[in-house]
Amino acid sequence: MGEHVAIGILGLGTVGSGVVRMVHGHQEELQHKVGCKVVVEKVLVQDLEKERRVSPKQEWLTLDPDDVLSNPNIDVVIEVMGGIGLARKYILQALNNGKHVITANKDLMALHGAELLKTAADNGCDLFYEASVAGGIPIIRALKEGLASDRITKMMGIVNGTTNYILTKMDKQQLSFQDVLKEAQELGFAEADPTSDVEGLDAARKMAILSTLGFSMNIHLDDVDVKGITGVTKEDIDYARQFGYTIKLIGNARKDDGKVEVSVEPTLLPDTHPLSSVHNEYNAVYIYGEAVGETMFFGPGAGELPTATSVVSDLVAVIRNMRLGVNGKNDVAPQYEKQLKPLDEIHGKFYYRLHIKDEAGTFSVLASLFAENGVSLEKLLQNPTSSKGTVEVVIVTHGTTKQRDSLVYSQLLKSDAVYGIESHFRVEGVSA
Amino acid sequence: MGEHVAIGILGLGTVGSGVVRMVHGHQEELQHKVGCKVVVEKVLVQDLEKERRVSPKQEWLTLDPDDVLSNPNIDVVIEVMGGIGLARKYILQALNNGKHVITANKDLMALHGAELLKTAADNGCDLFYEASVAGGIPIIRALKEGLASDRITKMMGIVNGTTNYILTKMDKQQLSFQDVLKEAQELGFAEADPTSDVEGLDAARKMAILSTLGFSMNIHLDDVDVKGITGVTKEDIDYARQFGYTIKLIGNARKDDGKVEVSVEPTLLPDTHPLSSVHNEYNAVYIYGEAVGETMFFGPGAGELPTATSVVSDLVAVIRNMRLGVNGKNDVAPQYEKQLKPLDEIHGKFYYRLHIKDEAGTFSVLASLFAENGVSLEKLLQNPTSSKGTVEVVIVTHGTTKQRDSLVYSQLLKSDAVYGIESHFRVEGVSA
Incomplete structure (x- = not known):
């Protein structure tokens, strides 16, 4: 390890731009925390000329993935391009080239997390993914470390900001799903194709990741029972309120007698439940552990800088491990065979x-x-x-x-x- | 490092009993997480015959601190005896004997944290203290790792369960401070001498620890401006409610232009503030970071098993470090000179x-x-x-x-x- 650590970034969209801004804007603090400079070496983009949120140095930009993945100067690869096929291929290639990887890619981790983590361990590399669930909330770390000694029996999460925004507006402004969706799309809170959010798939991916960690059991996306919010009407929200409930899209994971259930579905929460007051685009994860009891982690679920905070905090962890020579030795494989509840x-x-x-x-x-x-x-x-x-x-x-x-x-x-x-x-x- | 890790425990009160119960009850999970057995070797007590919440093996118990501090079999010392003078002496002795230390002692960390952490680093030992602030909430870890890349500008905490319980009851049941205090003492939520809680000292100690970490600046207990809740009346709570506020004992830490203020005082929170709905004996810490924005961590602030969860999670971290040979290399000294706001x-x-x-x-x-x-x-x-x-x-x-x-x-x-x-x-x- 030289006098600086060089990173390569795959993708320069919202989160990639945030990472560049934080690595530069917080350089002094970063140096204090990791003991050396952190520099951006190469950034894989699709278009060299595009107008961007940050002004990258022209020499960083490349159209050739090998400039990042096989670059001998690069120690850490940050994957923020999204998607599955190419991202998986690039991450595997980076790990096999001995580079540590940080990803914000929930789709990939939910589908191929076990494979990628094994490849990382085999190569003595770190693969960190705090940003893949609940953007700025350090929930992966809480499960891996802070609550490491406890037995988690229940996790409930509001882990999709778009649907929480839509349900909040339907509730507070008495609007229909379609009207709010349109408004959310105009404001940039929902994508042009909102399917993955409103049908609950995005939340299901995050719940697969959280329950794999929390229950120490490989839970696959297919194990998650999913129902989106398109069937939630103003009428339902009104009746729920009359009965003392708030409707939220809840990721629900429970373990009893060694067997688990994981679902994502619109759920009527009692108004006294801590998650019922999590509004707008905010995310929160409620965890019940046998010893610790109730805990809840609340914060922004997405966005340029919140997500970049998690990515760069992972980067701090990777570099500390590099200095100590202990990369690739922090992950614990799931302890239990998967058992789903009938x-x-x-x-x-x-x-x-x-x-x-x-x-x-x-x-x-x-x-x-x-x-x-x-x-x-x-x-x-x-x-x-x-x-x-x-x-x-x-x-x-x-x-x-x-x-x-x-x-x-x-x-x-x-x-x-x-x-x-x-x-x-x-x-x-x-x-x- | 042998086939097992042996721990010594200083004190077998509420938290000490919880640690023994968790180390035994969760042995299988612990072994999976750290890769070896974890055994209790010796426990320092004041009375060998006392009736206890757990049934310790008689050969564990000792009245002689050296049986723990100088015991060549013991790798990790867990200090859960409380107090300052003796606890400090024992921890320094343990560290100087090359033993890693985990403490739940906020008083000690607030007053002597810098000295103890330096002694740990000098001896290549870990000194972890997650349990010293907000019992079961992994807030120390969130600040040291999860939000490591961000610049924290504001922290607000409900970090004393007793006073939050009292204020909640005063509010919900329209009772006076004295009446609720008496009830809380009968129920065991308040101590016979409640001074440290109700005068805000306990919360001040925790805020000194949090702000030292969050602002990367050595904040001493004396730097915290403290006011307790004894002056809060039913009338104040009622007026506050009329104005749309809830009165909470808030630890308040802010940083602007490199200068900080830290206080603990009864504070009128707008009913829309996330902390205003944290009730009873629960704790919560609200953090504002430049990049991440608003996050909040909620959970039990005290209690046998919640606090033991944090202690044993620290134990997992110490043992992982032992296996990797990187103890005593994780802590980062504060980056900035202390500057308090006028x-x-x-x-x-x-x-x-x-x-x-x-x-x-x-x-x-x-x-x-x-x-x-x-x-x-x-x-x-x-x-x-x-x-x-x-x-x-x-x-x-x-x-x-x-x-x-x-x-x-x-x-x-x-x-x-x-x-x-x-x-x-x-x-x-x-x-x-």
Whole structure:
């Protein structure tokens, strides 16, 4: 290790620009913290001439990935280009060339994290990814170190800023999903193609990463049960409020008797739950550990500088390890074989909004249907609707299993008494 | 390093018992995380026969500190006995004997942290102290690592569970300070001698530790301006609520232009501030960094197992360092010389509750007094009182400096128009 550490950056978009700004703007503090200068050596871009948020030196920019990945001067590669195929290939190449890697790429870590971490360890390299989950919140570190001695049994996260922004605005301004989405797109809080955010995929990737770490078990993206927020209506938000709940897109991960469940779904949170007051584009992760009890980590989930903070903090850790000669020795492989809960071991309460026939007897048909499946009702509200002959019924069940709830759901779908299941969400019990 | 790591524990009170329970109860996970067994070798106690929360093996217990401090089998010493004189002596002795030390002792770290950390570094030993601030919240780690690349400009903390419990109960149950204190003592949430908690000293020690780390500057306990909660009344809590504020004991640390202010004082927080909803015995630390923006860390501030979680997580870190041979090389000494803000650079808004003469002209005397000192008023409320001829006036000022506010305060004290200054607290502005 010479008198300075040289970094190569893959991508110069929002986060890449933030990294360049922080490495330069905080150079003095960085030098104090790591004991040497940190310099940008090369930046892989797609277009040498593009106007940018930062003014990079022209000699940094390159169109050739090998100028970064095989550059003997470069010690650390920072991957902030996003995507999966190329990013994976480049990271593997960098690691195999003995370079330490820092990535902000949740898609990649959720799909190929185990492979990449193993390659890093095999090459004696660090692979850090704090920025991949909840931007500026140091949650990966909290799980790997701060809570390392505890047994985590529950994690709940608001880990997607776009959907939290949309749900907050729908709630506070009484707007529809479509109206808020349009506004969010205009303001740059939502992408032109919002699918990955609003369908819950982005949050699912983050929950796969968090639950792998928290439960010490390789949880794959496919193990996460996902439902987005496109079905959440103003009406649902209003009914939820009447019942004392706030609707949030919640990543939910629980471990009982060695078996886990991981889901991302719109969830009615009691207004007293710490996550119910996390608004706008903010993220938060609530963790329950057997010893520590309740903890929560709150902060910005995205953005140029918050995400760059996590990337550059990872860089500080990599360089400290370089100085101590201990790179590639910090990661602990998952301790347990993956065991997922079957549906009859997943417990929860559920919310239904139904349109039913406005006829004598309909209500008793409905009540029997729940009762026959062993599901009892905690709250029930009935409202006339604008369509003649139809009544709107809103139900919150008592605690039951996902299996029983699925039976109720499929029977409601088939029932002649029911015109339609307008909404069907999970309800969080009293805060643990 | 042998096939196991042996620890010695100084003290077997609440936290010590928790450490023993976690080291035993989580042995399998610990072994997976650190790669070897962790065994308790010796525990220093004051009484070999006492009934305890855990059942220690009789051969562990000793009355002789040297059985721990000079024991060649012991690698890591965990200091959970509390106090200052003896604890300092023992920790210095352990470090000088080449043993790594983990401490939960905020008093000691606030007063002698710099000396102890230097001794650790000189001996190539780790000295970790996560448990000394905010029990189960990994805040020390967040500052040292997760936010290592950022410039922290503001930290606000609810870092004393006892006072937060008391203020919460006063607020929710409309009780007086004395009544809640008595209840808290009966429930074990407050000590028989509550001085250190209710006078703000305990919180001040924690803020000295946090600001030393966050601002990279040696902040001593004496640098913290401290005011406890004994002067907070039901009336103040009610007026605050009317104005949209919640009163909390807030540790407040800010850095501007390289100069810092650190205080602990009852503070009116806007109800929209993230800290205003932190209730009961919970702790939380709110951090503002130039790049990351707002983050908050929430969790239990004390208790057997939450505090033990932090101690044992530090133990995991020490043992990992032992395996890598890098103990004593992780700490970074403060970067900056201490510079405290003079009073005229400390900005804030202030709350007054006054009893004044019920006479024509009094009000204008009062108004002029504030105006002459350049302090303008944001909110003003006047109420009759039960004592004849007296009016209660409640004021929240606009932003001003502590210097101007001190002038106002001292002139109010002397003014004939004022019978008494019942309360005088700081008011937090709109959340940054």
